[in-house]
Amino acid sequence: xxxxxxxxxxxxxxxxxxxxxxxxxxxxxxxxxxxxxxxxxxxxxxxxxxxxxxxxxxxxxxxxxxxxxxxxxxxxxxxxxxxxxxxxxxxxxxxxxxxxxxxxxxxxxxxxxxxxxxxxxxxxxxxxxxxxxxxxxxxxxxxxxxxxxxxxxxxxxxxxxxxxxxxxxxxxxxxxxxxxxxxxxxxxxxxxxxxxxxxxxxxxxxxx
Amino acid sequence: xxxxxxxxxxxxxxxxxxxxxxxxxxxxxxxxxxxxxxxxxxxxxxxxxxxxxxxxxxxxxxxxxxxxxxxxxxxxxxxxxxxxxxxxxxxxxxxxxxxxxxxxxxxxxxxxxxxxxxxxxxxxxxxxxxxxxxxxxxxxxxxxxxxxxxxxxxxxxxxxxxxxxxxxxxxxxxxxxxxxxxxxxxxxxxxxxxxxxxxxxxxxxxxxxxxxxxxxxxxxxxxxxxxxxxxxxxxxxxx
Amino acid sequence: xxxxxxxxxxxxxxxxxxxxxxxxxxxxxxxxxxxxxxxxxxxxxxxxxxxxxxxxxxxxxxxxxxxxxxxxxxxxxxxxxxxxxxxxxxxxxxxxxxxxxxxxxxxxxxxxxxxxxxxxxxxxxxxxxxxxxxxxxxxxxxxxxxxxxxxxxxxxxxxxxxxxxxxxxxxxxxxxxxxxxxxxxxxxxxxxxxxxxxxxxxxxx
Numbered sequence: 001x002x003x004x005x006x007x008x009x010x011x012x013x014x015x016x017x018x019x020x021x022x023x024x025x026x027x028x029x030x031x032x033x034x035x036x037x038x039x040x041x042x043x044x045x046x047x048x049x050x051x052x053x054x055x056x057x058x059x060x061x062x063x064x065x066x067x068x069x070x071x072x073x074x075x076x077x078x079x080x081x082x083x084x085x086x087x088x089x090x091x092x093x094x095x096x097x098x099x100x101x102x103x104x105x106x107x108x109x110x111x112x113x114x115x116x117x118x119x120x121x122x123x124x125x126x127x128x129x130x131x132x133x134x135x136x137x138x139x140x141x142x143x144x145x146x147x148x149x150x151x152x153x154x155x156x157x158x159x160x161x162x163x164x165x166x167x168x169x170x171x172x173x174x175x176x177x178x179x180x181x182x183x184x185x186x187x188x189x190x191x192x193x194x195x196x197x198x199x200x201x202x203x204x205x206x207x208x
Numbered sequence: 209x210x211x212x213x214x215x216x217x218x219x220x221x222x223x224x225x226x227x228x229x230x231x232x233x234x235x236x237x238x239x240x241x242x243x244x245x246x247x248x249x250x251x252x253x254x255x256x257x258x259x260x261x262x263x264x265x266x267x268x269x270x271x272x273x274x275x276x277x278x279x280x281x282x283x284x285x286x287x288x289x290x291x292x293x294x295x296x297x298x299x300x301x302x303x304x305x306x307x308x309x310x311x312x313x314x315x316x317x318x319x320x321x322x323x324x325x326x327x328x329x330x331x332x333x334x335x336x337x338x339x340x341x342x343x344x345x346x347x348x349x350x351x352x353x354x355x356x357x358x359x360x361x362x363x364x365x366x367x368x369x370x371x372x373x374x375x376x377x378x379x380x381x382x383x384x385x386x387x388x389x390x391x392x393x394x395x396x397x398x399x400x401x402x403x404x405x406x407x408x409x410x411x412x413x414x415x416x417x418x419x420x421x422x423x424x425x426x427x428x429x430x431x432x433x434x435x436x437x438x439x440x441x442x443x444x445x446x447x
Numbered sequence: 448x449x450x451x452x453x454x455x456x457x458x459x460x461x462x463x464x465x466x467x468x469x470x471x472x473x474x475x476x477x478x479x480x481x482x483x484x485x486x487x488x489x490x491x492x493x494x495x496x497x498x499x500x501x502x503x504x505x506x507x508x509x510x511x512x513x514x515x516x517x518x519x520x521x522x523x524x525x526x527x528x529x530x531x532x533x534x535x536x537x538x539x540x541x542x543x544x545x546x547x548x549x550x551x552x553x554x555x556x557x558x559x560x561x562x563x564x565x566x567x568x569x570x571x572x573x574x575x576x577x578x579x580x581x582x583x584x585x586x587x588x589x590x591x592x593x594x595x596x597x598x599x600x601x602x603x604x605x606x607x608x609x610x611x612x613x614x615x616x617x618x619x620x621x622x623x624x625x626x627x628x629x630x631x632x633x634x635x636x637x638x639x640x641x642x643x644x645x646x647x648x649x650x651x652x
Contacts, residue, residue, distance in 0.1 A: 024629060027471035028572040035365075066217045071569050072540040073224060079533040080228045084235055087529065091239040094246040105532055105579065109572040111472040178416055181368060183468045184640035191626070191633035198625035206628030228533070236529050307585075339583055 009120075009132040013139035019112045020143040020190070021197050022204060026112040031186040033103050033144065037160050040148035042096060043103055044141030050081050050107055051116060052133035057081075058121040059129035065122075074117045075108070082107050112140055147189050155180030251298070252277075257358035258329050258344035259320050277329075279319040285311060287437030302333035302342060306431075315434055320346065327355050328442070330435060334427025337419040339363040341372065341427060347386070351442030354395065357381035359424060369420030380411035387443075392436045397425035450594045457598030463573045464606040464636075465643030470573030474607055475632050484611035485604070486557045487568075490546060492600025494568055495577050498539050499596030500589040502578045505534055535578040536569075543569040573603055610636060 019025045026047075033043045057077050058065075065073050086104045089097035097104070107113070116136050121129040152158055157165040157176045165174065179185055198204050210216060249266060252273040256262045263272050280297035284290050297316030305313055318329040326349040333342045343359035359372045371377055384395045386409075393408035400412040413421030463469045470491065477487050508517060510531050515522035546568070551558045568574065577599050586592045613635055622631050 021629075024476045025472055027475060028469055031468045031471065064211075064220070066211045066220055068212065069217055069221060069544065071544055072221070072537060075536045075540045075569060076224060076228055076533065079536045080232060083232055083529065083532060087235055087239050087243070090246065091242040094250060098250070105575075106572065108532060108536055109575045114569070178368075179641075181365065182641070182644065184637040184644070187633045187637035187640065191630045191637070194630040194633065195623070195625050198630065202624075205624045229530075232530065232533070 006128050006131050009124075009128050010135040013132070013135040014142065015139075015197070016201065016204075018139045018143065018197075019115070019136045020140055021194055023112075023115060025115045026110050026140055027190075029103065029106045029110050031183045032106060034148040034151055034186050034189075035155065035181055037145065037148045037152050039099055039103065040144040041141070042100060043107075044137070044144050046085055046100075046104065047107055047110060047112065047140055048134060048137030050078065050085060051113055051137045052130055054078050054081055054113060055116060055121040055129040055133035056126050058117050059124060059126045062122050070122070071114075074114060078113050078117075079108050112136060143190070143193065146193060147186060150189055151180050151186065155185075254358055254360065255298075255318060255329055255344050258346040258356045259322050259327050260356050261322070276320050276322060277318050278321045281317040281319060283315045283317060283435070283438045285313075285315070285434060285437065287435075287439075287441045290314075297331075300331070302331050303340065306333050310434065313434065315438065317435075317438070318344075322355075325349060330432060332427050332431040334423055334430060336361050336364050336372075336423040337369050337417070338365070341420070341423055343424075343427070345381070345428065345432065347439070349442065351439040352385050352387045354381050354384050354386065361420070364420050365417065368414065368417040371414045371417065372420060372424055377411075377414060384409040384411065386432065386439065392433055392439070394425070394429045394432060397421045450591060453591065454594050454598040457595050458602040458605065460646045461599070462602040462606060462643055462646075463576065463599050464603055465640045466646070467576060468640070469576040470571045470603060471636075473568070473571055474603075474610070475629065475636070478607055478611040478614055478632065480615055481608060481611045483557075484607045486554075488600075488604030488607045490550070490568055491571060491573060491603050492597065494539065494542055494546060494571075494574050495596035495600040495603075496593060498535075498542050498574060499577060499581060499592045501538050501542075502535050503581060503586065503589045503592040505538065506531070506582055510534060531582070532575075535575060539574050539578070540569045573599065606639075610639070 013019055017023065020027065029043065029047075033039050054074075054077050058074060061073075082104065085107075086097070089100070089104070116132060120132045124132070149159065152160075153164065154177050157163060157170075165176075180189075249269045252269050253262050256269070256272060256276065259276060261272060261276050263269060277298075280292065280295055281289055282291035282296050282300070291314075297318050300314050300316040305316075316331055318331075320327040320329055328347045328349070328351070330345050330347065331342070332345055333340065335341065339362040341359060341361040341364065343357060345357045346355040347353070348355050357378050359378060361370060361372060364370045364372065381395060386392060386394060388407055388409070393406060396404040396406075396408045396410040397413050398404050398410050399418070400415060404410050460466070464471070464474055473487060473491075478484050509515065510527045512526035512528060513523045515525050515527075577596055581592050581595060584595075586595065610632065614632060617631060617635075626634075
């Protein structure tokens with residue numbers, strides 16, 4: 001079930017080979033959905049689902065794909081899965097689909113999908129590909145959640161919509177940091193996470 | 209068979225397109241009734257929000273809507289009723305409607321009955337900072353005072369422009385008047401602490417979201433001004 | 448005149464990177480030196496210019512509700528808009544494949560340095576984003592859409608060349624080791640983004 005190689009496929013992306021911090025994939029959506037914690041979590045779950053299934057599908061048909069049109073094939077599979085997710089959300093959970101409207105479409109252009117399909121699913125069997133999809137999806141979700149946590153806490157004074165900064169802080173002159181809500185601060189928050197992460201994993205540091 | 213031959217590639221692409229297309233079309237057809245129902249219910253609930261009757265329970269929406277919204281009207285630019293068939297106002301697609309030249313636009317009105325009082329709900333549609341914004345404004349039967357307003361948006365900045373969808377912004381509109389000394393003045397959205405120079409009623413903009421807030425004001429002006437003859441006819445009726 | 452206005456606006460005010468933060472992955476990863484960045488920027492601009500009118504025509508004559516009436520009046524109830532995403536991405540992906548083949552043939556050195564990021568142009572959010580904005584903004588003609596594509600592409604090119612130039616110089620600075628490379632690039636992009644925010648909402652003409 002979980003040989004050493006499979007374990008690596010599942011757990012490496014959580015930290016050492018994290019898609020956002022190390023492979024630099026999926027930045028666009030990291031910026032767009034991390035203002036509040038809730039959409040970040042739903043987005044994370046959707047990406048895990050789409051990534052795992054598209055990895056499996058591509059891995060199943062990997063030997064039949066002509067290499068010259070492989071990108072189109074991959075994108076069609078991904079886009080079809082995303083449209084299915086979108087259609088099901090509209091039909092069965094309209095509230096969530098309203099919150100995520102634009103972000104669901106963004107999953108297609110999430111570089112993590114193409115990156116993993118190219119780098120892993122095209123050359124591996126379905127089961128490891130599935131684990132790789134779950135692992136990378138989780139690694140991505142962790143970063144989303146951490147960034148969204150800090151942005152929501154500092155930017156709106158809430159966590160998952162609940163006020164956590166007590167009223168007396170506001171009474172004594174504390175104000176929410178409006179800058180945290182703007183997209184540039186997501187980049188700077190990610191940079192802080194990169195800093196922390198690489199300070200602990202010295203082998204990842206770049207020499208430039 | 210050679211995977212890089214042209215025939216193989218073309219066949220492969222064709223089969224894939226047909227399969228994926230068929231599957232998507234099937235899913236779309238299968239889910240469409242549910243989706244349309246959801247969308248219609250959501251629109252009904254937005255209208256109910258404008259008259260403070262929104263319900264959180266989805267299954268109750270059609271019944272609540274039936275109870276409060278008594279009639280659909282479409283009026284023309286002179287204030288005359290041109291259509292009063294059931295659903296004629298509800299089914300107006302505001303996005304398409306606003307693109308028509310002003311003379312051809314339909315002016316939908318939803319007539320509501322809230323505890324014996326008649327309210328007129330007017331749909332509004334305009335542009336925010338990033339994308340479209342829309343809403344519903346309920347006017348009292350004096351054709352002047354606002355009873356309630358509901359706004360929503362597609363993609364405004366969360367925490368800033370997106371706050372036009374929050375109750376504390378919308379509640380400001382209650383009891384504001386559209387007319388000053390018999391002339392249509394709209395409700396202006398101005399920066400907190402300022403007052404508009406044309407003497408109209410005003411509400412505070414959301415700080416940090418000037419463009420979205422201004423968009424709300426412009427949207428009200430653009431959509432509601434056309435109803436001027438209609439409001440006037442209501443006003444003369446009640447006087 | 449209208450077009451010129453849109454052109455300037457899409458380069459500076461609605462800049463794909465600094466205002467919408469689209470196309471960040473390749474922006475961060477392929478900005479180590481100016482010449483590669485310039486090549487990728489050109490490729491993205493080219494893709495935007497080519498795919499924008501095609502997607503516009505697709506949207507206008509195939510996808511929108513009632514768009515098929517030019518074939519026959521009976522088709523006026525057909526609504527294919529649910530296929531929008533997949534059609535746009537298919538156009539973009541096939542275009543990318545063509546560009547990839549062309550670059551490989553005519554400029555092997557550029558091909559070698561762009562590496563994995565050539566196929567990734569297909570998923571460059573800026574290009575799909577451009578198609579979606581085009582749909583949302585409801586341009587009157589294919590010409591306007593092309594101008595918008597060109598402007599957005601040049602805006603993207605300027606941004607990536609700018610950051611690449613900064614990164615080349617930063618090689619001489621003493622940055623804390625864990626921040627070197629990606630970390631400092633994130634921070635610089637964030638700062639540039641804040642600077643560009645001052646353009647937001649400016650209306651020309």
